[in-house]
Amino acid sequence: MEQLIVGIDIGASKTKAVAVEKSQIIGFTSVQTKNISKSAIRALKMVLLAADRRCEDVRKIAISGGGARLIGNTLLELPVIRVDEILALGLGGLELSGKPQALIVSMGTGTALVIALDKGGRIEHIGGTGVGGGIIEGLSRRMLGIKKFEKIEEMANRGVASNVDLTVAELIGGPIGILPPNATASNFKKLNADTDKNDVAAAIFNMVAEVIGVITVMATKAYHLEKDIVLVGKIIQSIKIAELIRNLMKIFQIDVCIPSNGEYCVAIGAVKSII
Ligand SMILES: Nc1ncnc2c1ncn2[C@@H]1O[C@H](COP(=O)(O)OP(=O)(O)OP(=O)(O)O)[C@@H](O)[C@H]1O
Ligand SMILES: [Mg+2]
Structure with a gap:
């Protein structure tokens, strides 16, 4: 449980979230991006629901996408690490495709x-x-x-x-x-x-x-x-x-x-x- 990490991408239209535990994705969610921090909190709550986990189980939140710059150092009192969207896109693309380049x-x-x-x-x-x-x-x-x-x-x-x-x-x-x-x-x-x-x-x-x-x-x-x-x-x-x-x-x-x-x-x- 203690290895649960949530990734949140605050895009121009949609805020997407994934819950990852021991390198396995255990939950996905997507909500409309309206108010940036409310959308991020909503995505966080919904992905935890989808993954059947609680806030206390989350070790860290990795946050990216255009809206990430408007999020502070915590979300629902959980530590937030901001990740450059280009880096996240590159690493995510390799991960999803299984390609080295x-x-x-x-x-x-x-x-x-x-x-x-x-x-x-x-x-x-x-x-x-x-x-x-x-x-x-x-x-x-x-x-x-x-x-x-x-x-x-x-x-x-x-x-x-x-x-x-x-x-x-x-x-x-x-x-x-x-x-x-x-x-x-x-x-x-x-x-x-x-x-x-x-x-x-x-x-x-x-x-x-x-x-x-x-x-x-x-x-x-x-x-x-x-x-x-x-x-x-x-x-x-x-x-x-x-x-x-x-x-x-x-x-x-x-x-x-x-x-x-x-x-x-x-x-x-x-x-x-x-x-
Ligand atoms: N069911 C659907 N299938 C495919 N595309 C859709 C669907 N519903 C909405 N869209 C399109 O998806 C777009 C949003 O895509 P996505 O969530 O990847 O972008 P974003 O991350 O919000 O934006 P950006 O990366 O440019 O900041 C919307 O502009 C909309 O046109
Ligand atoms: Mg996007």
Whole structure:
């Protein structure tokens, strides 16, 4: 019992927590990030409930994510250790994938790319994009009047992105270079006031998957990590996003690792960094 450590990741949208005992994850939880410290306390209480443990059993809390800087040195009187999010992401990505090195892409509200080499001995932030889950929710709220991710995904599944996006075939009559005819030449080029809402949802998903997919491919080539891509964060848990990214990767003959529980990557890595 005395070895219980809780990892908390306070992200822009969700606060995730894991309970780890003797190197085993015994509980997961995810709550909305609203008030930072209240969300962290809620996640802590809920993960203890999920793990069937009490506050007194916790030895330490490893806290990371954008909101971590606003948490003091204790949470419910338990000692808190703040962990840099890049470090946590790198260590978590290696842990979840079982790889000694990887390009880890955190697909959350925004998107961050981190390389982890030498079994975590070298971890570096190499870039990212503001395109992620936040733009899916924001554009859908405005363009579709819907904000719940699952509902937007349902619409995207019913829609056809190529009714909104201009394809390579439409532009030049066939394939070009490495691109097949159905690749996107211009996202949203065909959008107009009459476009079906399901098609708009499909195009939003397509754009987000393509932006993240393409920068991932470029980064992986730059760092020679083509065989070691690990995709984590909540939005890659979406079947639609994962399918779109895998299809895009096929053009570049690249395979990706999408570990289960990838949305807990930072929380897991934070614990890993202090044990
Ligand atoms: N059921 C779902 N499946 C996939 N994605 C979802 C689902 N519900 C919400 N999302 C998306 O997940 C995003 C949040 O992902 P995640 O929890 O990984 O990010 P975060 O850690 O809060 O953000 P960041 O890492 O950028 O600070 C939201 O922006 C939302 O669009
Ligand atoms: Mg995050």
